[in-house]
Amino acid sequence: MINEITVQQLNPKQFIKEQVAAIAAAVGDGIAINALSGGVDSSTVTLLGHRALGPRLKTVFINNGIMREGEPARVAALFRRLGVKVEVIDAEQEFLAALKGIEDPEEKREAITQTFYRRVFGRIVRRSGARFLLQGTILTDVDETVAGIKRQHNVFAQLGIDPQQAFGYQILEPLLQLRKDGVRRVGRALGLPAEVFARMPFPGPALSARVIGAVTPERIALVRQATAIVERRLKSTGAFQYLAILHQDRVTGMRNNRRAFGHQIEVRCWDSVDAREATPTKIPFATLTKLADEITATVPGVVSVTYNIARKPPSTIEAV
Amino acid sequence: MINEITVQQLNPKQFIKEQVAAIAAAVGDGIAINALSGGVDSSTVTLLGHRALGPRLKTVFINNGIMREGEPARVAALFRRLGVKVEVIDAEQEFLAALKGIEDPEEKREAITQTFYRRVFGRIVRRSGARFLLQGTILTDVDETVAGIKRQHNVFAQLGIDPQQAFGYQILEPLLQLRKDGVRRVGRALGLPAEVFARMPFPGPALSARVIGAVTPERIALVRQATAIVERRLKSTGAFQYLAILHQDRVTGMRNNRRAFGHQIEVRCWDSVDAREATPTKIPFATLTKLADEITATVPGVVSVTYNIARKPPSTIEAV
Numbered sequence: 090m091i092n093e094i095t096v097q098q099l100n101p102k103q104f105i106k107e108q109v110a111a112i113a114a115a116v117g118d119g120i121a122i123n124a125l126s127g128g129v130d131s132s133t134v135t136l137l138g139h140r141a142l143g144p145r146l147k148t149v150f151i152n153n154g155i156m157r158e159g160e161p162a163r164v165a166a167l168f169r170r171l172g173v174k175v176e177v178i179d180a181e182q183e184f185l186a187a188l189k190g191i192e193d194p195e196e197k198r199e200a201i202t203q204t205f206y207r208r209v210f211g212r213i214v215r216r217s218g219a220r221f222l223l224q225g226t227i228l229t230d231v232d233e234t235v236a237g238i239k240r241q242h243n244v245f246a247q248l249g250i251d252p253q254q255a256f257g258y259q260i261l262e263p264l265l266q267l268r269k270d271g272v273r274r275v276g277r278a279l280g281l282p283a284e285v286f287a288r289m290p291f292p293g294p295a296l297s298a299r300v301i302g303a304v305t306p307e308r309i310a311l312v313r314q315a316t317a318i319v320e321r322r323l324k325s326t327g328a329f330q331y332l333a334i335l336h337q338d339r340v341t342g343m344r345n346n347r348r349a350f351g352h353q354i355e356v357r358c359w360d361s362v363d364a365r366e367a368t369p370t371k372i373p374f375a376t377l378t379k380l381a382d383e384i385t386a387t388v389p390g391v392v393s394v395t396y397n398i399a400r401k402p403p404s405t406i407e408a409v
Numbered sequence: 410m411i412n413e414i415t416v417q418q419l420n421p422k423q424f425i426k427e428q429v430a431a432i433a434a435a436v437g438d439g440i441a442i443n444a445l446s447g448g449v450d451s452s453t454v455t456l457l458g459h460r461a462l463g464p465r466l467k468t469v470f471i472n473n474g475i476m477r478e479g480e481p482a483r484v485a486a487l488f489r490r491l492g493v494k495v496e497v498i499d500a501e502q503e504f505l506a507a508l509k510g511i512e513d514p515e516e517k518r519e520a521i522t523q524t525f526y527r528r529v530f531g532r533i534v535r536r537s538g539a540r541f542l543l544q545g546t547i548l549t550d551v552d553e554t555v556a557g558i559k560r561q562h563n564v565f566a567q568l569g570i571d572p573q574q575a576f577g578y579q580i581l582e583p584l585l586q587l588r589k590d591g592v593r594r595v596g597r598a599l600g601l602p603a604e605v606f607a608r609m610p611f612p613g614p615a616l617s618a619r620v621i622g623a624v625t626p627e628r629i630a631l632v633r634q635a636t637a638i639v640e641r642r643l644k645s646t647g648a649f650q651y652l653a654i655l656h657q658d659r660v661t662g663m664r665n666n667r668r669a670f671g672h673q674i675e676v677r678c679w680d681s682v683d684a685r686e687a688t689p690t691k692i693p694f695a696t697l698t699k700l701a702d703e704i705t706a707t708v709p710g711v712v713s714v715t716y717n718i719a720r721k722p723p724s725t726i727e728a729v
Contacts, residue, residue, distance in 0.1 A: 194661060301658045301659075301660070302658070336656070336658050337657075337658050338622070338656050338657050338658045339621075340725075340728040341514060341725045341727065341728060341729060342723045342724055343721065343722040343723055343725055344722070344723055346722075348725075349723070351723070355715055356718070368698070369697075371694040374689075374691040374718075377718040378689070378718060380718070381689075381718040381719040381720070384719075385719055385723045385724075392723040392724055392725075393717065393719050393723075393724045393728070394717070394718050395675055395715035395717050395718060395719075396715060396717075396718045397713065397714070397715050397716075398676070398697040398698060398700070398701040398714050398715060398716045399701040399705055399712070399713050399714040399715075400701070400702070402663040402664070402666075403662045403663055403669070403671070403705045403712040403713075404660075404662055404663075404712055404713045404714075405660075405661045405662055405663055405668075405712075407661065408660040408661060408713070409660075409661060
């Protein structure tokens with residue numbers, strides 16, 4: 090049983106002090122490694138680890154080819170400004186090859202998890218000589234994995250992997266007692282800029298979770314473009330999370346006055362505190378219409394755009 | 410070239426007088442037949458034909474098994490009250506068999522068209538001894554068929570069928586110069602109740618146009634249930650047309666705190682004058698949320714509901 094620290098109970102400075110000390114004590118004079126995704130969880134862990142270990146924390150950013158527009162460069166530059174060196178690993182081909190031909194969401198997550206841990210990151214860890222792995226697991230990840238709602242890719246025990254046995258290293262999860270709102274407070278207190286500590290959640294399987302059915306470079310490019318539009322246009326809502334999903338279903342549309350069978354993009358925008366429950370954001374219709382207009386005008390082959398109106402539960406934040 | 414009569418130019422009484430006379434002159438002392446769907450076009454044609462021919466017009470309602478909840482009984486009862494005898498033909502099995510295994514929208518329409526004209530209605534016409542067929546074709550059907558946007562099932566020439574040659578009868582299309590708004594005026598002037606003349610358009614392929622992918626009795630039952638909810642809840646919007654679509658894509662959802670892969674229903678509600686251009690109706694969010702709540706709570710397996718926010722064009726009113 091994990092002892093939750095609610096955001097009301099949390100004292101960020103105290104929490105940081107304790108976790109930095111715990112990491113320093115655990116790693117001793119060894120080397121630790123962590124994978125940074127750019128999300129608030131892994132960014133916060135990176136800064137905690139950096140504060141505890143300095144250059145003895147090796148931080149890698151794995152470009153899996155299913156990231157958002159410009160993300161790898163943006164994240165690396167941001168941490169460079171914070172004084173943390175991040176090594177960007179290009180693994181696009183390896184991930185896309187692993188995802189080829191897979192349509193089932195569970196198999197998709199599995200392929201990404203396996204490629205990430207067993208192949209790409211596993212290889213980096215083995216070569217690094219590190220014996221400690223820092224993970225940004227939060228309490229909601231554990232809850233949802235245990236409940237079977239979602240399989241979080243960063244909960245090792247749930248995957249049946251004993252990292253000590255499998256890879257010979259030990260996992261440190263300094264954020265395990267927090268939920269997203271607590272992590273944001275800690276990230277802010279550590280000096281993360283608002284674009285990170287206030288960044289909305291983004292799924293582990295990245296844009297492959299935003300494509301229903303087959304993941305191909307072409308389909309990732311379409312959803313990446315729609316995602317950039319949605320993120321730019323809905324930023325001012327201040328919502329918890331907003332996203333674009335490329336459907337596999339094709340729908341009838343019209344181009345140049347003729348029937349054209351085309352793609353549909355679903356937009357979701359959620360009001361939520363901690364992702365456990367969520368409600369669609371009440372966005373003005375004028376905003377929704379302009380959003381749909383831009384998506385159909387600029388994303389190739391898209392003839393239809395919808396806005397999700399169901400709550401979580403019974404919906405979930407992501408569709409895949 | 411068809412000479413359009415706009416709703417501004419239309420004099421309903423004069424139009425009725427002329428069309429009744431034209432039908433009477435064409436049919437002489439023969440027998441005519443028509444298929445009533447319950448929509449405003451075929452209902453108006455039924456009353457025009459009835460006024461011209463009395464009992465020498467034979468009107469059939471073909472239950473294709475893909476109708477909305479209670480529709481066959483409702484339409485037959487309504488016309489009985491108007492003094493028009495309607496024969497209800499049960500052809501559910503024939504249509505569902507023809508649709509089996511078909512996912513492509515064009516093949517779906519084709520299967521329904523062929524089953525309707527070549528098999529079910531064709532058989533009825535041949536047995537009836539009628540030599541005249543009354544059709545509710547309107548100008549928009551012709552435009553859209555010619556433009557290739559949609560293939561209207563009731564435009565014979567477009568299907569390469571010469572009815573005179575194929576079946577030995579002549580087609581009469583008294584509404585050919587009108588658009589939907591004009592037909593409504595004429596229907597009203599003929600004494601149709603508001604529930605018919607103000608009835609929103611409903612596609613020829615009925616609920617099979619509201620199911621993306623495979624048409625099965627189970628999937629028709631789901632979309633029929635969602636359709637009843639959408640029609641009841643959105644009636645007060647006074648919108649041009651509102652509908653529910655069952656997607657083939659499955660999305661992640663939650664039931665009883667566990668992950669459940671489920672169905673998605675898409676709701677469309679259109680503001681339009683004549684269906685050539687259309688804009689999503691600005692529905693209050695509270696209404697959308699209650700709509701989604703009822704659909705997810707009552708339609709089995711549905712975990713997600715979306716609302717269409719793209720205009721026509723590039724979207725179309727229906728998805729299939």
